[in-house]
Every structure is written in C-alpha cells, then in structure tokens.
Amino acid sequence: MNTYEVFLRKAGNHPFTHVGALDAPDDELALLLAREAYARRGEGDEMWVVDRRHLLEGDEAFLGPNADRPHRRNDGSVVAARRRDRRAAAP
Amino acid sequence: MTSPGAVPGGAATDVLLALADDEICMGHWYATWIGLAPFLEEDLASTSIGQDELGHARALYALIDPGLGTDDVELDALVYGRPPEAYRCAWLVEDPCPAWEELFVRHLLYDEAEAVRWQSLRTSSLPGLASLAERALVEEAYHSRHARSLFGRLARGGVDARARLAAAFERLLPLAIDLFEPTEQEPAALAAGVMRSSSAEQAATWRTELDGLTRAVGIVLPWPTETSSASSDPTPPRGRRGVRSPAFATLHAEMTSVYALDPQARW
Numbered sequence: 001m002n003t004y005e006v007f008l009r010k011a012g013n014h015p016f017t018h019v020g021a022l023d024a025p026d027d028e029l030a031l032l033l034a035r036e037a038y039a040r041r042g043e044g045d046e047m048w049v050v051d052r053r054h055l056l057e058g059d060e061a062f063l064g065p066n067a068d069r070p071h072r073r074n075d076g077s078v079v080a081a082r083r084r085d086r087r088a089a090a091p
Numbered sequence: 092m093t094s095p096g097a098v099p100g101g102a103a104t105d106v107l108l109a110l111a112d113d114e115i116c117m118g119h120w121y122a123t124w125i126g127l128a129p130f131l132e133e134d135l136a137s138t139s140i141g142q143d144e145l146g147h148a149r150a151l152y153a154l155i156d157p158g159l160g161t162d163d164v165e166l167d168a169l170v171y172g173r174p175p176e177a178y179r180c181a182w183l184v185e186d187p188c189p190a191w192e193e194l195f196v197r198h199l200l201y202d203e204a205e206a207v208r209w210q211s212l213r214t215s216s217l218p219g220l221a222s223l224a225e226r227a228l229v230e231e232a233y234h235s236r237h238a239r240s241l242f243g244r245l246a247r248g249g250v251d252a253r254a255r256l257a258a259a260f261e262r263l264l265p266l267a268i269d270l271f272e273p274t275e276q277e278p279a280a281l282a283a284g285v286m287r288s289s290s291a292e293q294a295a296t297w298r299t300e301l302d303g304l305t306r307a308v309g310i311v312l313p314w315p316t317e318t319s320s321a322s323s324d325p326t327p328p329r330g331r332r333g334v335r336s337p338a339f340a341t342l343h344a345e346m347t348s349v350y351a352l353d354p355q356a357r358w
Contacts, residue, residue, distance in 0.1 A: 001130075022132050023130065023132060024132060026240075028240045029240050029244060033132040033133065033135070033136050034132075035136075035233070036132075036136040036139045037131075037132050037135050040135070
C-alpha cells in the first residue's frame with residue numbers, strides 16, 4: 001500500500017484544499033477510493049490525488065529561519081501609528 | 092409508451108421485479124459488510140456501491156406501480172410484504188456472503204451483468220425505465236471500474252489472493268449464469284419493447300466481457316458445462332421464474348424482520 005494525499009476544489013473561485021490522506025495499492029485504486037473516502041457527499045467538483053512519494057517537502061529546519069523575520073510581516077500598524085501621531089501633532 | 096399493467100400477463104412487472112429484487116439483495120449483502128472490509132478505504136467504497144444498488148432497487152420498485160411511487164408505506168409493502176415465491180431475484184444474490192472475496196467476486200460478476208442489462212433498457216418503452224437506465228449507467232461506470240481495478244490488483248497479488256478468487260468463481264459462477272435466466276414471459280416483454288435484447292443475447296455479451304477480463308490476468312473461468320439438450324430436458328426454473336434457492340428463507344427473514352415489526356411504520 002502507498003499513501004496518497006487528497007485535494008479537493010469546489011467550482012468557482014476556490015483553490016484546491018488538502019482534505020486528507022488514504023492508503024491504496026496503486027494509482028488507479030487511489031483515485032477510485034479517494035472518490036468515496038473524501039468526495040462521496042459532493043464535497044468537491046475537482047480532485048487531485050498525489051502519491052506522497054512525489055511531494056517535494058520542506059521541513060521545519062528548512063522553513064524555520066523565516067519564522068524569525070518580523071520585518072517582513074508588515075501589517076501596516078507602524079505606518080498607521082505614524083499617521084496618527086502626525087494628525088495629533090498638526091496645528 | 093407501455094405501462095407495466097398493459098403488458099400481458101405481468102411480463103413487464105416480472106422484468107422490473109427481477110432487476111429490483113437483485114438490487115435489494117445485493118444491497119443487503121453489502122450492508123452486512125459495513126465496517127468489516129479488509130481496509131477502511133475499501134469499506135467506504137464498497138458500502139457506497141451497496142447504497143447505490145439500494146437506490147436503484149427503490150427506483151425500480153416505484154416503476155412497478157407508478158401510483159405508489161411516493162408512498163413509503165405502500166412501497167414497503169410491495170418490497171417487504173411479499174412471500175418468498177413472489178420474488179424474482181437470481182440465486183446468485185440470495186446466497187450468503189461469509190467471506191469478503193465472495194462479496195467482491197459477486198460485485199464483479201453482478202456489475203458486469205448490470206452494465207449489459209441497463210444498456211438493453213436505455214430505450215425501453217416502459218415509462219421511466221429508460222431515464223432510470225441512463226442514470227444507473229452513470230453510477231455503474233464507477234462500480235465496474237472499481238470491480239475491474241481491484242480484480243486486476245488481486246489477481247496479480249499472489250498465490251493466496253488468486254486461490255481465493257478461484258474458489259469464489261468456482262462457487263458463484265454456476266449461480267451467476269442465472270442472472271440471465273429469462274423471465275416467464277420474456278417474449279412478451281421483448282415484443283412490447285420493455286427490454287431491447289433477450290437474456291440470451293445479454294448473457295453472451297456478459298460472458299465475452301468476463302472472459303476477456305479474466306484471460307488478461309491468466310485466469311480461466313470455470314463456466315458450468317451444458318448438462319442437457321434443451322429439447323428433451325429443459326432447464327429447471329430458478330430465481331426468475333419464482334423458484335427460490337434454499338438460502339433465500341434466511342435472507343428473506345432477515346431482510347423483512349424490521350418491516351415485520353410494524354408494517355404501517357413511516358420511517
């Protein structure tokens with residue numbers, strides 16, 4: 001058995017979303033079994049089933065350094081505070 | 092258009108009952124395996140298929156008497172209130188299903204037959220049957236694809252899997268040929284356009300498909316040999332002509348046990 005990851009997408013302006021995983025003996029059966037395991041109630045209009053071995057993985061050690069980059073997370077609060085200060089200081 | 096009552100001698104009703112009774116019994120056996128299939132994903136897939144079969148059964152029963160299509164109590168009475176001799180299912184679907192490979196091989200044999208059978212009903216003259224056949228064929232495409240894929244996988248799966256498949260074919264094939272036993276008045280049903288090809292023609296197509304499928308993985312199906320010449324010793328009547336197999340009594344009692352508690356109940 002191989003493990004497969006399943007993604008579904010609703011019609012319209014929606015992205016594919018990961019919905020879960022399943023075990024199947026081959027690709028064809030993975031597709032057939034994923035249909036009933038994850039989409040039997042019409043949860044999606046399109047489906048991707050991906051053999052986990054084909055996924056390119058970035059682990060925590062690889063992504064970790066980017067968690068420590070507060071200067072890249074600009075939510076506008078610094079600029080907003082400065083504008084507020086300027087307004088308050090205006091004659 | 093032909094209504095079931097307009098076809099002489101209940102010929103159309105027999106055709107509908109043969110289909111519907113097959114479907115409901117198959118649905119029953121799938122249901123007995125809920126939660127017990129060899130792995131979770133297959134459990135979900137096969138019970139979904141069983142649910143489809145029960146849906147087809149309901150739709151077919153409703154065509155027998157269009158007047159009670161929407162009345163659940165009357166429909167229940169038609170389905171579960173009949174004595175065993177009023178059923179028209181094939182012996183294949185009456186037989187117990189003690190091992191999963193028996194459910195699986197039955198699924199393969201049955202859904203291959205269904206594909207042929209529904210095809211012959213796509214242009215049926217009976218109101219509602221042609222559109223039901225179209226709808227069923229869409230669902231059948233999944234059933235057949237599932238059965239064929241898993242069959243191919245199991246047949247290539249090693250000694251144990253092949254031995255189990257072979258034993259199940261050995262036991263079930265003699266029962267499965269009865270899926271194409273003609274109903275009592277098939278000529279009348281054919282003449283009225285209820286079905287567009289005879290059981291014999293359908294059986295031949297089914298057999299060719301199955302032989303192709305199995306030969307591809309090196310399995311030779313143990314078809315039962317003809318035992319007699321048709322003229323001197325006609326085939327004894329079986330499921331389609333109202334004769335129930337010994338296994339049916341148990342199945343019938345179980346299938347109707349909830350209905351029998353309160354036939355007037357609305358669920």
